[in-house]
Amino acid sequence: MTKGKIAEITITPVPSHYHKMVGRPAFADDIGNQRTEWLVRARTDSGIEGLTVANRFMQQFRGFDSSDGTIRGLISLLTETFIDRYVGEFLEVSDGQVVGVSPIHKEAFWSHGWMSILAFDLLGHELGLSCVDLLGGPVRDQVPAYDTTLFFQDFLRPDIGARQVALEAAKSHKDGYNAFKIKVGRPGRWMSPQAGLERDIEVVLGVREAVGPDCRVMVDANFGYDGRLDLLEDFIRETLPANLFWMEEMVNADVGDYRMIRHARDRIGSNAMLVCGEVDIDPPSPVFRDLVCEGLIDGYQPDTVVAGYSRWQALEKWLEPTGVITQPRNFGNSNFGNRATLIFGASSETFTMLEDERYLPNVYRSDDVKFTNGAYSLPSGTGLGLEIDEDLYQKYAGYEVSIK
Numbered sequence: 038m039t040k041g042k043i044a045e046i047t048i049t050p051v052p053s054h055y056h057k058m059v060g061r062p063a064f065a066d067d068i069g070n071q072r073t074e075w076l077v078r079a080r081t082d083s084g085i086e087g088l089t090v091a092n093r094f095m096q097q098f099r100g101f102d103s104s105d106g107t108i109r110g111l112i113s114l115l116t117e118t119f120i121d122r123y124v125g126e127f128l129e130v131s132d133g134q135v136v137g138v139s140p141i142h143k144e145a146f147w148s149h150g151w152m153s154i155l156a157f158d159l160l161g162h163e164l165g166l167s168c169v170d171l172l173g174g175p176v177r178d179q180v181p182a183y184d185t186t187l188f189f190q191d192f193l194r195p196d197i198g199a200r201q202v203a204l205e206a207a208k209s210h211k212d213g214y215n216a217f218k219i220k221v222g223r224p225g226r227w228m229s230p231q232a233g234l235e236r237d238i239e240v241v242l243g244v245r246e247a248v249g250p251d252c253r254v255m256v257d258a259n260f261g262y263d264g265r266l267d268l269l270e271d272f273i274r275e276t277l278p279a280n281l282f283w284m285e286e287m288v289n290a291d292v293g294d295y296r297m298i299r300h301a302r303d304r305i306g307s308n309a310m311l312v313c314g315e316v317d318i319d320p321p322s323p324v325f326r327d328l329v330c331e332g333l334i335d336g337y338q339p340d341t342v343v344a345g346y347s348r349w350q351a352l353e354k355w356l357e358p359t360g361v362i363t364q365p366r367n368f369g370n371s372n373f374g375n376r377a378t379l380i381f382g383a384s385s386e387t388f389t390m391l392e393d394e395r396y397l398p399n400v401y402r403s404d405d406v407k408f409t410n411g412a413y414s415l416p417s418g419t420g421l422g423l424e425i426d427e428d429l430y431q432k433y434a435g436y437e438v439s440i441k
């Protein structure tokens with residue numbers, strides 16, 4: 038199979054806007070209302086185009102002494118990996134499905150998972166197949182999504198406090214979402230531990246009341262209960278009426294702590310799943326391996342775009358017999374991340390919900406994907422089914438860096 042060869046790659050920083058101001062999580066300051074989508078477009082001499090985003094690479098900036106997170110570093114990585122290579126040489130295919138990565142690209146795709154998604158997109162276009170098919174075929178025709186933008190919105194509106202989060206959840210429910218993730222962990226950094234616990238509880242109960250009993254409500258503490266398992270136990274008990282669907286990263290990954298949390302959860306009578314792993318940048322690293330193998334977590338969350346499709350394929354195979362669900366994080370991946378996660382979720386048996394940051398449209402052509410009843414339909418196009426709208430793109434074309 039020697040069809041198209043990659044002849045040109047462009048890199049363009051494109052702004053992607055949130056639908057509102059997004060407040061702070063437990064560990065950082067306010068997120069704000071915009072991010073940069075580092076759009077990568079790869080074109081072949083046969084006339085096809087594949088897409089990905091280099092957000093994760095560019096976020097690794099540590100100063101100009103290193104090429105990580107710089108445009109020169111990105112140019113050399115993309116040149117080395119893709120330029121002058123055939124679309125068909127990256128992934129191993131059997132019966133129209135990707136079954137692995139070719140040995141010479143494995144290291145690059147493991148370290149920079151977002152590049153594997155580009156290889157899938159190009160291959161899908163070349164073979165005339167959807168990436169859903171390349172990943173094993175559809176297991177559902179709709180992928181449910183959850184609104185992940187309920188941060189510490191109470192800090193943006195101190196006059197209203199916890200009620201602000203509930204108001205935003207009600208609005209989101211009206212916009213069609215049936216699942217919501219709330220940032221908690223105020224005891225960690227932003228409030229005194231007891232006041233933070235009380236605010237977390239007030240927020241969770243307020244959101245549950247605002248969205249009604251049938252929606253899924255999750256919490257994510259970003260480790261804000263580290264060292265305070267006593268407060269975490271109070272949190273689990275006091276939020277029991279909210280019937281939480283999962284509790285995410287309540288404390289740092291630690292076998293002893295998770296054993297205690299699991300006991301507390303069972304003793305109190307909570308059914309909330311325990312999920313974590315978005316911080317695992319070399320998944321599965323040893324502590325997460327232990328948490329999975331010892332049955333201490335219910336869901337594992339390496340990021341869709343950071344880990345990439347090839348690595349997630351290997352992770353799924355590993356997780357399958359354990360009963361731990363695949364619940365990839367999708368945060369900071371802009372509009373591209375939603376499509377990449379939609380495709381993954383459509384083909385993954387144990388996938389539950391797409392983490393949706395609800396970005397406003399930016400440079401992608403609107404297509405046949407619809408959001409109804411809290412779920413996205415699948416794109417009918419080949420590859421990721423994603424195309425750039427050249428008229429919209431023109432606005433940013435002046436910032437384009439081209440590699441040939």
Ligand SMILES: [Mg+2]
Pocket residue numbers: 257259285286315366
């Ligand atoms: Mg999280």
